[in-house]
Amino acid sequence: MRLSRFFAPTLKENPTEAQVVSHRLMLRAGMIRQHTAGIYNWLPLGTRVLQNVARIIREEQDAAGAQEIIMPTIQSADLWRESGRYDDYGAEMLRIKDRHERDMLYGPTHEEVVTDIFRNNVKSYRDLPTNLYQINWKFRDEVRPRFGLMRGREFLMKDAYSFDIDYASARHSYNQMFVAYLRTFARMGLRAIPMVAESGPIGGDLSHEFIVLADTGESAVYCHKAYLDKPIPENVDYGADLTSIVQDWTSLYSATDEKHDAGKAAELGADLISARGIEVGQTFYLGKKYSTPLGAKVVGADGNSVDVEMGCYGIGVSRCVAAIIEASHDENGIVWPDSVAPFHVGIINLKVGDTACDEACEKLHRALGLQGYDALYDDRDERAGVKFADMDLIGIPWQIVVGPKGIAKGIVELKRRATGLKEEITPEGALAKLGATI
RNA sequence: CGGGGUGUAGCUCAGCCUGGUAGAGCGCCAGCUUUGGGAGCUGGAUGUCGUAGGUUCGAAUCCUAUCGCCCCGACCA
Numbered sequence: 001m002r003l004s005r006f007f008a009p010t011l012k013e014n015p016t017e018a019q020v021v022s023h024r025l026m027l028r029a030g031m032i033r034q035h036t037a038g039i040y041n042w043l044p045l046g047t048r049v050l051q052n053v054a055r056i057i058r059e060e061q062d063a064a065g066a067q068e069i070i071m072p073t074i075q076s077a078d079l080w081r082e083s084g085r086y087d088d089y090g091a092e093m094l095r096i097k098d099r100h101e102r103d104m105l106y107g108p109t110h111e112e113v114v115t116d117i118f119r120n121n122v123k124s125y126r127d128l129p130t131n132l133y134q135i136n137w138k139f140r141d142e143v144r145p146r147f148g149l150m151r152g153r154e155f156l157m158k159d160a161y162s163f164d165i166d167y168a169s170a171r172h173s174y175n176q177m178f179v180a181y182l183r184t185f186a187r188m189g190l191r192a193i194p195m196v197a198e199s200g201p202i203g204g205d206l207s208h209e210f211i212v213l214a215d216t217g218e219s220a221v222y223c224h225k226a227y228l229d230k231p232i233p234e235n236v237d238y239g240a241d242l243t244s245i246v247q248d249w250t251s252l253y254s255a256t257d258e259k260h261d262a263g264k265a266a267e268l269g270a271d272l273i274s275a276r277g278i279e280v281g282q283t284f285y286l287g288k289k290y291s292t293p294l295g296a297k298v299v300g301a302d303g304n305s306v307d308v309e310m311g312c313y314g315i316g317v318s319r320c321v322a323a324i325i326e327a328s329h330d331e332n333g334i335v336w337p338d339s340v341a342p343f344h345v346g347i348i349n350l351k352v353g354d355t356a357c358d359e360a361c362e363k364l365h366r367a368l369g370l371q372g373y374d375a376l377y378d379d380r381d382e383r384a385g386v387k388f389a390d391m392d393l394i395g396i397p398w399q400i401v402v403g404p405k406g407i408a409k410g411i412v413e414l415k416r417r418a419t420g421l422k423e424e425i426t427p428e429g430a431l432a433k434l435g436a437t438i
Numbered sequence: 439c440g441g442g443g444u445g446u447a448g449c450u451c452a453g454c455c456u457g458g459u460a461g462a463g464c465g466c467c468a469g470c471u472u473u474g475g476g477a478g479c480u481g482g483a484u485g486u487c488g489u490a491g492g493u494u495c496g497a498a499u500c501c502u503a504u505c506g507c508c509c510c511g512a513c514c515a
Contacts, residue, residue, distance in 0.1 A: 012465075013449055013450050013464075014449090016449090016508080034507090036506085092513085092514075109515085142513080143439070143512080144439095144509095144511090144512090146508085146509080151514075209515095219514095279514095280515085281515080348474095383472090383473060383474095383477065384473070384474045384476095385475040388474085389476045392475090401474080405474075413474090
């Protein structure tokens with residue numbers, strides 16, 4: 001992609017409405033633009049990152065055995081009356097009427113809809129367990145949207161729903177999602193710590209919030225410091241018993257403010273971390289909270305009908321983008337982890353119009369494309385400083401700087417955004433190195 | 439929903455107190471000079487001063503209403 005033709009309106013100065021760093025940088029890097037309070041347009045750069053985050057989530061959900069579906073954003077109020085939540089949910093739910101004056105709503109969550117799909121189509125325990133998920137837009141009419149994407153009203157969410165015949169099986173489904181979450185967040189460069197949590201209005205009695213520590217986080221959290229470098233499970237067999245992994249990850253102290261036990265925490269002494277955190281995901285064991293009122297039952301092996309055991313599992317996809325920036329930036333801009341970066345590598349042509357520079361850049365651009373890497377080629381007729389500043393602001397993890405001095409000697413500069421380290425290398429060497437490291 | 443702040447050019451802001459008919463820097467366009475970390479000079483374009491009323495000979499400025507946005511709190515993926 002040529003930067004001269006790429007729609008990424010960067011800002012030199014900080015927009016006054018953006019008070020937190022992720023919001024500021026997303027506006028400045030041209031990733032998003034605000035539409036109205038808590039509702040945002042995603043520009044090409046932001047869209048790329050959002051899709052990369054969604055891709056990682058999707059891959060890990062699929063690996064854990066969940067199946068992707070798409071449910072409607074606009075729902076009928078009827079189902080919500082059936083579950084009893086139509087009156088309970090409050091003003092946070094956006095209620096609308098269609099042309100026939102029927103009550104509709106923009107879904108803040110999808111327990112009702114997914115349970116309706118289930119009860120209409122699954123009748124036997126033989127079809128269990130099953131886990132359905134979607135990555136879709138939600139709307140919650142927050143009293144006070146704030147911090148850009150961190151608490152938007154419209155947000156992209158991955159929500160999965162598991163259905164099982166009994167508690168033991170439901171617990172396994174829960175564990176599958178729990179482990180998938182550990183892997184998912186790690187892959188996008190986030191250290192997310194599972195913490196015992198209240199289940200809130202969603203319901204149920206077993207729940208974990210996955211929290212990324214950050215000063216700008218909205219909630220106070222407490223955990224053992226060993227969580228910071230605990231190794232993430234690899235090569236997980238999701239069919240096997242996952243209890244030991246989950247136990248390992250839940251045996252150390254960690255709790256959100258509501259579940260905090262000051263006495264227990266004090267026992268940790270210097271090992272206690274008391275910080276603020278961003279909730280990027282939450283898992284809930286629901287039991288029969290929805291299956292009973294909505295009549296989601298299956299016939300068991302003994303021939304008797306039973307209400308199914310459910311669980312639900314959310315990840316704030318758009319919030320993850322903000323959380324990644326909160327966790328990974330410096331004074332010059334965003335520092336994207338390779339896995340979610342909008343482009344793998346940037347090419348900076350320091351002297352557009354210089355035949356040697358132009359040719360070297362074109363060649364690199366083409367070669368990277370052939371290798372399957374997304375490159376952002378800054379071919380603009382701008383000064384070097386502008387290009388360096390923009391490339392750092394946008395946060396491209398690898399940058400190849402092509403200038404007349406170097407190219408005369410047959411070398412370019414390969415820079416790592418995260419460390420700022422630069423090395424002089426031949427164009428071929430840079431390609432080889434990127435091939436090996438991306 | 440309580441409290442506070444704010445709305446003037448694409449962005450950051452001055453002007454408002456003390457009314458006299460629209461400003462700066464950056465950005466944008468053209469030209470020249472520059473060119474390895476957000477260049478310099480010259481010229482140029484851009485505003486229903488959030489909106490609606492009111493006061494006044496005259497309103498960005500004073501008054502009233504209203505809308506938007508931001509921050510703190512309560513509430514929440």
